[in-house]
Amino acid sequence: MGLVTTGEEVLDLYLFQWHKHRGIERRLVGLDPDRGVFFAERADGLSSVGDTLAFCRAVEMATGTEIPAAAAHTRAVALELERIYNHAAAIAAMCQTTGLSVGQARGEIVLERLLRLNLAAFGHRYLFGVVSPGGVRREPNVAEVKAQLAPALDEFRYVVEALLATNSHVDRLESTGTVTPENAHRLSLVGPVGRASGQVIDVRRDHPTGVGDEPPPVVAVQQAGDVLARMRVMVQEVEESSRLIAAHLAEAGPGSEPVTSGAGAGLGWAESPRGEALAWVSLDDDGRIDQVRLRPASVRNWRAFDDAARSQNVFTDIPIIEASFWLTVAGFAR
Amino acid sequence: MNERAEKSGLNGDGVALLPGADRIRTERVETAQLASLSHELWTEHGARLADLFAGDGADGQVVLRSVYALDAESRYLVLECELHEDRFPPLSDLDPAAFVEECEIYEQYGVRPDNDKRLNRVLVPPHRSDLFPRLRRREGRRLATTSRMWSAARRLSFRSGPSESSHGSRCIWGW
Numbered sequence: 382m383g384l385v386t387t388g389e390e391v392l393d394l395y396l397f398q399w400h401k402h403r404g405i406e407r408r409l410v411g412l413d414p415d416r417g418v419f420f421a422e423r424a425d426g427l428s429s430v431g432d433t434l435a436f437c438r439a440v441e442m443a444t445g446t447e448i449p450a451a452a453a454h455t456r457a458v459a460l461e462l463e464r465i466y467n468h469a470a471a472i473a474a475m476c477q478t479t480g481l482s483v484g485q486a487r488g489e490i491v492l493e494r495l496l497r498l499n500l501a502a503f504g505h506r507y508l509f510g511v512v513s514p515g516g517v518r519r520e521p522n523v524a525e526v527k528a529q530l531a532p533a534l535d536e537f538r539y540v541v542e543a544l545l546a547t548n549s550h551v552d553r554l555e556s557t558g559t560v561t562p563e564n565a566h567r568l569s570l571v572g573p574v575g576r577a578s579g580q581v582i583d584v585r586r587d588h589p590t591g592v593g594d595e596p597p598p599v600v601a602v603q604q605a606g607d608v609l610a611r612m613r614v615m616v617q618e619v620e621e622s623s624r625l626i627a628a629h630l631a632e633a634g635p636g637s638e639p640v641t642s643g644a645g646a647g648l649g650w651a652e653s654p655r656g657e658a659l660a661w662v663s664l665d666d667d668g669r670i671d672q673v674r675l676r677p678a679s680v681r682n683w684r685a686f687d688d689a690a691r692s693q694n695v696f697t698d699i700p701i702i703e704a705s706f707w708l709t710v711a712g713f714a715r
Numbered sequence: 716m717n718e719r720a721e722k723s724g725l726n727g728d729g730v731a732l733l734p735g736a737d738r739i740r741t742e743r744v745e746t747a748q749l750a751s752l753s754h755e756l757w758t759e760h761g762a763r764l765a766d767l768f769a770g771d772g773a774d775g776q777v778v779l780r781s782v783y784a785l786d787a788e789s790r791y792l793v794l795e796c797e798l799h800e801d802r803f804p805p806l807s808d809l810d811p812a813a814f815v816e817e818c819e820i821y822e823q824y825g826v827r828p829d830n831d832k833r834l835n836r837v838l839v840p841p842h843r844s845d846l847f848p849r850l851r852r853r854e855g856r857r858l859a860t861t862s863r864m865w866s867a868a869r870r871l872s873f874r875s876g877p878s879e880s881s882h883g884s885r886c887i888w889g890w
């Protein structure tokens with residue numbers, strides 16, 4: 382990242398995101414889709430469920446595979462757990478960047494609880510190895526989710542309430558890193574960043590894929606486009622995710638349909654914690670990956686970061702804005 | 716059927732050539748039509764450019780794919796066009812969201828939009844891109860040429876150039 386400042390005011394900002402490029406899409410070529418999941422999960426590790434779900438849906442579309450209903454519910458539970466822990470992490474990071482040590486510590490305690498919940502529910506703190514082409518590899522431990530989610534969310538609500546009652550914290554978030562609704566539309570922003578700037582886009586609602594997207598979520602939207610608006614969107618989404626987990630948990634279970642081999646191409650999508658994740662997959666006659674395109678949500682939203690940073694912010698606002706965008710460089714330079 | 720639809724081989728009227736209940740529709744279009752179709756989709760049909768990427772086509776050609784999300788209709792539209800040259804219509808002039816992907820495509824496949832924008836390392840803003848390192852393909856070759864010319868110029872101006880200054884310094888410092 383290159384910053385041009387006059388001491389305090391940020392005049393300009395440049396991002397250099399390509400240096401971490403790992404060639405994941407090229408590595409996927411020639412692989413069986415089942416093995417390809419390993420790489421798809423690592424394209425953007427903090428959105429492993431969202432990105433892998435998009436990849437698997439693309440493979441399923443290319444091969445005409447229908448997944449079992451129980452697997453669709455399991456995928457939904459994993460996706461919402463991923464959203465909850467990511468939003469909690471972003472809110473803890475916002476406290477870190479505003480220098481609110483107590484808030485950061487409390488936020489990270491919530492985050493650790495949620496990561497342990499992921500481990501207890503699916504056997505991996507970052508939910509790797511859950512989704513596979515044709516279904517899921519693991520089913521949730523329903524008892525653990527029920528036992529651990531409610532106390533973790535109670536802690537989360539307590540932290541959020543305290544943060545929003547802390548004037549010094551709210552002052553730092555308000556009017557910081559503003560992305561106007563016009564710019565958000567112009568740049569086709571997605572996820573909490575887009576929704577905090579008035580873009581009512583959520584592919585769970587707009588592009589439902591079946592029982593995994595029922596009931597549809599209530600989309601959280603704000604208009605201000607600043608860091609505070611992004612935080613409010615995340616808080617509302619955590620509540621919505623907990624409602625969706627409760628709706629899917631009873632029906633969640635194991636299940637996987639074999640993916641038929643044969644040539645074809647497909648497009649898949651999922652609403653990852655950072656927004657719409659897309660994947661396009663082309664398979665050859667043997668059912669191996671011929672070409673693939675992974676587009677995590679970070680690819681779309683980094684473009685707005687420099688605009689947000691230039692909007693009359695001071696030098697120390699940059700980390701706050703970065704925490705509120707909660708994007709990954711890995712997702713961009715996959 | 717309008718002229719564009721006829722040319723593209725698509726049946727329909729304008730971009731409403733996309734009737735049907737398909738959740739995802741893939742259409743082959745000509746390169747020349749891509750810009751106008753893109754503009755029409757964005758401005759008149761509320762389509763959102765969800766992605767733009769390139770891939771290998773038959774006979775070593777590059778295939779450009781733009782993915783549009785028609786959120787109100789719960790559908791995605793994939794426009795595919797085979798590039799016969801190393802230029803394609805500059806979608807980012809119409810839809811700024813495409814700039815990042817145009818840089819990425821240039822980085823990976825060496826084809827570029829048909830405009831004068833300096834495509835630099837991804838996400839360097841276009842208005843300052845001349846300050847930063849170029850890409851590895853054509854820009855790289857241009858840099859290499861410039862560099863050779865600069866070396867030649869230095870060799871020619873050697874007597875009155877650096878050596879003279881160097882001698883001057885020695886005189887001053889008594890070396």
